Amino acid sequence: MPKPRLILVLGDQLSPGLSALRAADPARDLVVMAEGMGEGTSVPHHPQKIALILSAMRHFAKDLQAAGWRVAYSRLDDPANGQTLVAEILRRASEVGAGALLCTHPGEWRVLADLQALPLDVSVLPDDRFLCSHAEFAAWAEGRKELRMEWFYREMRRRTGLLMQGDTPAGGQWNFDAENRKRAERGLLRPQPLRFAPDAVTDEVLALVEARFAHFGTARPFGWPVTRVQALEALADFAAHRLPSFGAEQDAMLEGEPWLSHSLLSAALNIGLLGPLEVCRAVEDAWRAGKVPLNAAEGFIRQIIGWREYVRGIWALKGPEYLGANALGHSRALPAAYWDGETRMACLGAAVAQTRDLAYAHHIQRLMVTGNFALLAGVDPAAVHEWYLSVYIDAFEWVEAPNTLGMSQWADGGVVGSKPYVSSGAYIDRMSDHCRGCGYKVAEKTGEAACPFNLLYWQFLDRHRARFVRNPRMAQMYRTWDRMDAGHRARVLADAAMLLTRLDRGEAV
Ligand code: FAD
Ligand code: SF4
Numbered sequence: 001m002p003k004p005r006l007i008l009v010l011g012d013q014l015s016p017g018l019s020a021l022r023a024a025d026p027a028r029d030l031v032v033m034a035e036g037m038g039e040g041t042s043v044p045h046h047p048q049k050i051a052l053i054l055s056a057m058r059h060f061a062k063d064l065q066a067a068g069w070r071v072a073y074s075r076l077d078d079p080a081n082g083q084t085l086v087a088e089i090l091r092r093a094s095e096v097g098a099g100a101l102l103c104t105h106p107g108e109w110r111v112l113a114d115l116q117a118l119p120l121d122v123s124v125l126p127d128d129r130f131l132c133s134h135a136e137f138a139a140w141a142e143g144r145k146e147l148r149m150e151w152f153y154r155e156m157r158r159r160t161g162l163l164m165q166g167d168t169p170a171g172g173q174w175n176f177d178a179e180n181r182k183r184a185e186r187g188l189l190r191p192q193p194l195r196f197a198p199d200a201v202t203d204e205v206l207a208l209v210e211a212r213f214a215h216f217g218t219a220r221p222f223g224w225p226v227t228r229v230q231a232l233e234a235l236a237d238f239a240a241h242r243l244p245s246f247g248a249e250q251d252a253m254l255e256g257e258p259w260l261s262h263s264l265l266s267a268a269l270n271i272g273l274l275g276p277l278e279v280c281r282a283v284e285d286a287w288r289a290g291k292v293p294l295n296a297a298e299g300f301i302r303q304i305i306g307w308r309e310y311v312r313g314i315w316a317l318k319g320p321e322y323l324g325a326n327a328l329g330h331s332r333a334l335p336a337a338y339w340d341g342e343t344r345m346a347c348l349g350a351a352v353a354q355t356r357d358l359a360y361a362h363h364i365q366r367l368m369v370t371g372n373f374a375l376l377a378g379v380d381p382a383a384v385h386e387w388y389l390s391v392y393i394d395a396f397e398w399v400e401a402p403n404t405l406g407m408s409q410w411a412d413g414g415v416v417g418s419k420p421y422v423s424s425g426a427y428i429d430r431m432s433d434h435c436r437g438c439g440y441k442v443a444e445k446t447g448e449a450a451c452p453f454n455l456l457y458w459q460f461l462d463r464h465r466a467r468f469v470r471n472p473r474m475a476q477m478y479r480t481w482d483r484m485d486a487g488h489r490a491r492v493l494a495d496a497a498m499l500l501t502r503l504d505r506g507e508a509v
Helices: 047-066 085-096 109-116 134-141 149-160 200-212 228-241 243-249 266-270 276-288 294-318 320-324 346-358 363-377 381-391 397-408 425-431 452-463 475-483 486-504
Strands: 006-008 030-034 070-074 100-104 121-125
Touching (some): 030 047, 047 200, 109 121, 109 320, 228 266, 228 276, 276 294, 320 381, 363 397, 363 452, 452 475
Parallel strands (some): 006 100, 030 070
C-alpha cells in the first residue's frame, strides 16, 4: 500500500465534489480538517461566522466519515490542537507518515502561501466550484482596456444558457435594473426568511465560541443553515416566497427590516453548501414556471453569475498585491462607530447595529452606507477591508476584497468600478426611511444639523478633483459644484473639515 496522502478540506470548502476529494483515494488517504484559534483570530471574525464555519465543518466531517472517508478532525478545544492550520497539518503528517498534501486552491492568499511553504509535497488543485476558472477569466480579461462586469456577465449568460432564448436574452434585454430601484413600502407583511434553530452540534459550538472569542458581534440568535440539506431548504424557501419581490426591493433599506427580499444565501454558497449553478437554475425554473417576474430572476442571476464570478476573477487576476491597493491615498482610522455603533447618523447606526446582531447587512447597506461613509471620510482602505472581512457571515477574502477595495473604496484605481460609489444623503433618503428618525437633517447642506454625507460628498469631489474631473460619469457633479455660490462652497468645506477633525479626535458624529 503506498503511503497515505493528506487531503485538506478548509472551512469554506464543504462540498462533496471538491477537487481535492475527487483526486483522493478513500482507501489510502486521510482527510484533514482543523479548527484553530489562529484562523479564528486572523481578523476579529464575527462570532456567528466562526460558529457557522465550525458547525458546518463538524457536520461535513460526519458526512465524509459516513461516506467511508478517514477524517482526522482537530477540534478547537482538543488540548493536542496546535491551533494553526500549519501546525495541525504537520501533526497529522507525522502521525500517519504522510509526505504529500492535496488541497483545493484556498480563497485567501495568506493561506496559499502557508500551504506552499509546508515541508511536504503540496499539490494545489483548481477550485472548480465556480463557473469561470482563473484561466478563463484571464483569457476574457486579456487585451481589454476595461474589465467591466456587464460585458463579463453577458458572456456568462451565453455560456451557461441561463435566461437565454437562443442567442438572445430572455425579454430582449440583458438587464432590467430600471425596474429594480424601488423604495420599499413600510408596513407590508413580508415573508420572513427560513431560519434554523441550532441543533446539538451548533449549540456546542456556540458555547465554545462565546467562551473563546471576545469579538464584535453577538453569537445568538443563530439561524444560519449549517448543512447542505438546510441550505437547500433555505434556497427553496427564498425562491418560493421572497424572490418575486427581490428585484423591486433589491436596493431598498427599511429601519427594522434587515432582510427585505434578500436571499441570505451568500454564506451557504461561499462555504460550499450550495453551488452557483443549482441556485441560478432554481431561480430560472421559478421564472419559467411563471412564479416570479423576469426582472427579479435576472437581477438575482446577475449577482451570482455576474458579480460573484467577476469579483473572484479579479481577485485571482490581481493577486496578493491587490490587498494593499490605496489609489486615493486615504489614511484616516476607521471611525469608532463601526465597532460601537455610537453615532447620531440613523443610517450608519442601523447598519452597524444590524451587523453586530445578525452578521448581515445587504448589499446597498454595505455599499452606500458603511462603504460610502468610509470612502467619503477618506478611511484607510486596509482598515475598511479588515472590518468587512471580520464582520459579515459571508466574508471570505476572494469575494470581500474586490467588493471592498474595488467596488466600495475605489482603492484599485478603477479596475472594478468606472467611478467611485459615492453619494450625498439624497440617495439614502430616496432608498430608505432612515432620514426621518435621524439626528441630522438630510435637507440641510451646511451647519450643525447638515447630513454628514452632504458635507463629505462635496469635500470628496473637491479633494479628488484632479483625478475625477475629467471622468465623463462625474462631470455633471463637478459642474453642479462649480455652479454653487463660492461662499456656500467655502462653508461646505469648512463644515466638512470640522466633521473630519471630530472623527480624528475619536468623537462620535
Ligand atoms: P442577495 O442580495 O440575495 O444576492 C444574491 C447573491 O448574489 C448573494 O447571496 C451573493 O452570493 C451574490 N452577490 C450579490 N452581490 C454580490 C457581489 N457584489 N459580489 C459577490 N457576490 C454577490 N458578498 C459576499 O458573499 N461576501 C463578502 O464578503 C462580501 N463583502 C462585500 C463588501 C462590500 C463593501 C460590498 C459592497 C459588498 C460585499 N458583498 C459580499 C456582496 C453582497 O453585499 C453580498 O453578497 C450580499 O449582501 C449577501 O446577502 P444575500 O445572500 O442576502 O444576497
Ligand atoms: Fe443618514 Fe444623512 Fe439620512 Fe441621517 S440624514 S439617515 S446621516 S443620510
